[in-house]
Amino acid sequence: MELARDINQEPKSNKTSVRKSDLKVGLLFLAPSILLFSVFLFYPLVRTVYYSFHITDITGEQSVYVGLENYLFLFQDPVFYESLKATFLFVLYTVPTSIVAALFLALLSNEKLKGIGFFRVIFSSTMGISAAASAVIWLFLFHPSVGFFNNVLNSLNLPVVQWLINPDWALLSVSITTIWMNLGFSFLILLGGLQNIDQTLYESAAIDGAGYFTRLWRITLPSLSPTLFFITTITLINAFQSFGQIDILTGGGPNDATNLLVYSIYKEAFVNYHFGTASAQAIVLFVFIFVLTILQFKFAERKVHYQ
Template sequence: MNKKKFTKEVKLFGMGILYLLPTFVILSVFLFYPIWKTFQFSFSDVLDGGIVDEFVGLKHYLALFDSSSFLNSIKVSFQFVLYTVPITIILSLFLAVIANEKLKGSRFFQMIFSSQLGISGAASSAILLFFFHPTLGTINNVLGFFGIPNIQWLTSPDWALFSVALATVWMGLSLNFILLLGGLQNISVDLYESSTVDGAGYWTKLFKITLPLLSPVLFFVTIINFINAFQSFGQIHILTEGGPSEATNLIVYSIYRESFMYGNYGFASAQAVVLFLITLFVTLIQFKVGERRVHYQ
């Protein structure tokens, strides 16, 4: 390589780094530095203001597994994921398939199904807080019309997690619907026309063409729904504040409570690290198992 060519490549590399510098700075300040501090805090006693007092090793991690509250938060988090993710994906897929049909008024239904995306999580939770009200709530009034006794949706340990899960499903429908509808509209019409000529019915097309070709989008949607479910916070904070009796105390809310309410920054950081590892492990399992079933065009 001659000197002139080498100098040119170094100059191009330097220009590339210069263009990427703002991104590196933003990621360093808002991502890499907080991650490093979280790991540091998890091995330290931390004073108010984020001042590291002393290194304590695995003290906080050992305390986690002696904490019945934390162990309960893990159980509740997995229950919450099992309640929300399958229902959200199946319901979103059902709505997307219906909206993708060439029916009269389908554009209107696409707009209706997508409209919730324009409402913030806090506003959605506030609306649902009224719906779930034990005496004035819309849901109990409808149940009362059919002679069904009122249900303490948010104040009963037996119903609170299910109620928050329902709220989360509703809040997540629009984004999943838009992603799945986009995937459906990206499937070539020629495939359906060819299968019709071959005598394939609706269900054959759905299971032999639609779902296999939609599998990359379904795979992506599944991953982001798992991650979002583990990171759910806003609706928990507004609807139940982790109660009653820690029935909705997900790991994320436990981290918030330990750090900002109790000032146990080291203990909360250890919980954050464990949550990161759980999310990473679940995501890797999905890539290991789920990607085999993905059919790329």
């Protein structure tokens, strides 16, 4: 009886030891990543939360504990609300437009046309250009006197536009630049998704007499929905974190028209040296992105068709 009990217990102890061994090996392989995340992500996040409850001196060291006063100050500051408004308008301008434009170019590039490889390279080329270089290119295009866009308007006898100087046009101009910058990455991902769709689905639909738009609506978009969901999530997060093009093109102006939340954090911390309120803004931005991402996974993912 005891011998049978020992035989039954031996496999369980072996499984437990194997699991512990696998756990140790797994943690060993994950150790470099855990270390990097701890140094560059978790520790800065904890310090940001800590600083948001303090007033700091010019060196960035906390001097006075103020609790929630930094947050209360933010939500009583009209400049902060203008920054929030500009941020959400910027996201509204850039995210849907860049996804629709990239999808259109991907659908066009997925067709079997002569010389389409050249256009695929052109459409994806913005991915290889840095934010600073892209902003400088568009800075010349938006120039009020020698810029390409105003030269076109002049040739059509239309009034020129102060693209980056007029508060009514500045945010739209920065949004156009951002759409162009994001186009290459979104295009490549969507084109890869299109090329992974089973072609037999299109052949069967064509035999049944389905037209192009019917195939697009019934086959392409449902099959592409996981890729679209991924692109939407990444583009949304990147839009909230945009900084380089704003710093070069407008510097948050004119009249704070392009003072997005990330740029407001930068100015508050490294121009005004108010690290406490800058940290509070960073936490607010983190909460906004976190909540929007959760809502997107909760509601938008329901319409994703995984094969």
